[in-house]
Amino acid sequence: MRGTGPAAFPYLLVRHELRLWASLWLWAARRTHDAAAGGTAFGYARGQGAMMAGFAFVCVVESVMMSVLLRDWPAVHxxxxxxDVYTVVIVVGLHAASVVxxxxxxxxxxxxRIRRGIHVDVRIPLERIASVRRELRTTHEPADGELALAVGSQTSVTVELAAPVAHVSFFGRRREVRVVRCHADDPGELVRAVERARAGDAVP
Structure with a gap:
């Protein structure tokens, strides 16, 4: 495993860009990434769609304005x-990563498996889940042992664990978490599905 110091940054950056491009390809192909054949997928990107579209639009407007301002300096232009174009690609790629x-x-x-784009992927054994509930939160203060994966500044599902699981950050920092807060487009269905799975019932 590669280190987490400054020497590892180029590797992390290249991996990040490759994952963005892979996400764009999967999105265009209407496929999802590594969704188990026997598993059920629960999306969470709907809450950020408008925001990301607005951000991309602002980037396009900025590109047009810079083109006008720099028209007399072709090289700089x-x-x-x-x-500017690559910035727009990155914005679209980040949204695509959340979708796929x-x-x-x-x-x-x-x-x-709780995910957020290409940056977070936490696997939680069902036997470690103490409780799961629908809980809307719009503020998230940093706390030891808690992982908040807000989408559109909100989380809608809270998973409390009987035993901690490991979360590895983008830069390789590892920490143990006992509470995971995430967002789902249909939080009620996700909560019910997890409860059925914990009870040993089949998930439709």
Missing amino acids: HVVLVL RPHVLDPAAGTL
Whole structure:
């Protein structure tokens, strides 16, 4: 495993960009990433769609304005144009990553996989879940042992664990968490599905 110091940053950056491009391809192909054949996917990107579209629109407007301002400096204009276009691609790629990497409940494997784009992927064994509930939160203060994966500044599902699970950050920092807060487009259905899986019932 690669280190987490400054020397590892180029590797992390390249991996991040490759995952973004892979997400765009999966989104265009209407496929999801690594969703288990026997699992059930639960999306969470709907809450950020309008925000990301607005952000991309602002980037496009900024690109047009910079093109006008730099029209007398062709070399600079070309460089800035490439950067601006790539910024738009990154914004779209970040949204695509959230769409194609949903949460996945896999009763056969006994896991609940909580994700947020390409940055977070936490596998929670069902036997470690003490409780799961629908809980809308719009503020999230940092707390030891808690992981809040807000989408559109809100979480709608809270998972409390009887035993901690490991969360590894983008830069490789590892920490143990006992509470995971996430968002789902249909939080009620996710909660019910997890409760059925914990009870040993099949998830439709």
